Amino acid sequence: QMQLVESGGGLVQAGGSLRLSCAASGRSIRNIAMAWFRQAPGKEREFVSAINWNAISIDYVDSVKGRFTIARDNAKNTLYLQMNSLKPEDTALYYCAAAGPYRTMSRYTTTYNDWGQGTQVTVSS
Numbered sequence: 001q002m003q004l005v006e007s008g009g010g011l012v013q014a015g016g017s018l019r020l021s022c023a024a025s026g027r028s029i030r031n032i033a034m035a036w037f038r039q040a041p042g043k044e045r046e047f048v049s050a051i052n053w054n055a056i057s058i059d060y061v062d063s064v065k066g067r068f069t070i071a072r073d074n075a076k077n078t079l080y081l082q083m084n085s086l087k088p089e090d091t092a093l094y095y096c097a098a099a100g101p102y103r104t105m106s107r108y109t110t111t112y113n114d115w116g117q118g119t120q121v122t123v124s125s
Contacts, residue, residue, distance in 0.1 A: 001026055001113075001114060002024055002025070002026045002027050002029075002032075002098050002113075002114040003024065003025045003026045003114070004022055004023070004024055004096045004097070004098060004114055004115065004116035005022070005023045005025075005116055005117070006020060006021065006022050006094060006095065006096050006116045006117065006118060007020070007021050007022075007023070007119055008020040008021050008119060009094060009119030009120045009121045009122075010120075010121070010122070011122045011123075011124065012086055012121075012122070012123055012124070013123070013124050014086060014087055014088055014123055014124065014125050015085060015086065016086050016123070017082070017083060017084045017085075017086065018083045018086065018121060019080060019081070019082050019083070020036070020080065020081040020083065020094055020096075020119060020121075021078055021079070022034070022036075022078060022079040022080070022081075022116060023076075023077065023078050024077045024078065024079070024098065025077070028074070028077060029072065029074060029077050029079065029098065030053070030074045031053045031101045031102050032053055032098050032099055032100075032101060032103075033050060033051065033052050033053050033098075033099040033103055033104060033105035033106075033111070034050065034051055034072060034079045034096065034097065034098050034099070034105075035047065035048070035049065035050035035051070035096075035097045035099075035105060035111075035112060036048040036049045036050075036070065036079075036081045036094060036095065036096060036097070037094070037095045037097060037109065038090075038092035038093065038094045038095065038121075039092055039093050039095070039118075040091060040092040040093075043092075045095070045109060046061070046092075047061055047107040047108075047109075048060070048061055048064060048068065048081070048094070049061070049064065049068055049070040049081060050070070050105035050106065050107065051070045051071070051072055051079070051105065052104065052105045053101075053102060053103075053105075055072055057104075057105060058070055059105065059107065061107075063089075064083075064090075067083065067084050067085045067086075068081060068082065068084070069081070069082040069084075070082075079096055081094070083121070086121075086123045087123060088123045088124065088125045089123075090121060090123050091121060091122050091123050092120075092121060093118040093119070093120050093121075094118060094119050094120075094121050095115055095116055095117075095118045096115070096116040097109070097112035097114065097115050097116075098112060098113065098114040098115075099111050099112050099113060100113055
């Protein structure tokens with residue numbers, strides 16, 4: 001089983017930036033599709049972005065396209081989410097997730113076996 005620990009969240013004004021990190025341990029992420037999800041209070045967990053194990057395929061929810069960038073560093077066993085031009089509606093608990101080996105990324109939570117505890121992102125207006 002893989003352990004995932006998110007960091008980098010915080011309080012930022014609208015228009016600001018944050019960079020989230022997800023450090024994995026227990027096994028390599030090299031062959032693993034990974035994703036970011038978020039959950040706002042009273043709402044369901046929402047897909048944000050995913051990156052396939054080979055980093056060739058990347059997906060974003062429409063609401064973050066052009067503002068967020070997902071990246072992975074297999075050597076550091078770490079996933080990132082660079083978030084620019086943040087909006088109050090981006091406020092949520094952000095989760096990192098990992099799929100099984102060589103499994104194709106998707107927007108569905110059921111694709112992912114391992115989850116972190118989340119890091120809070122709060123954007124003030």
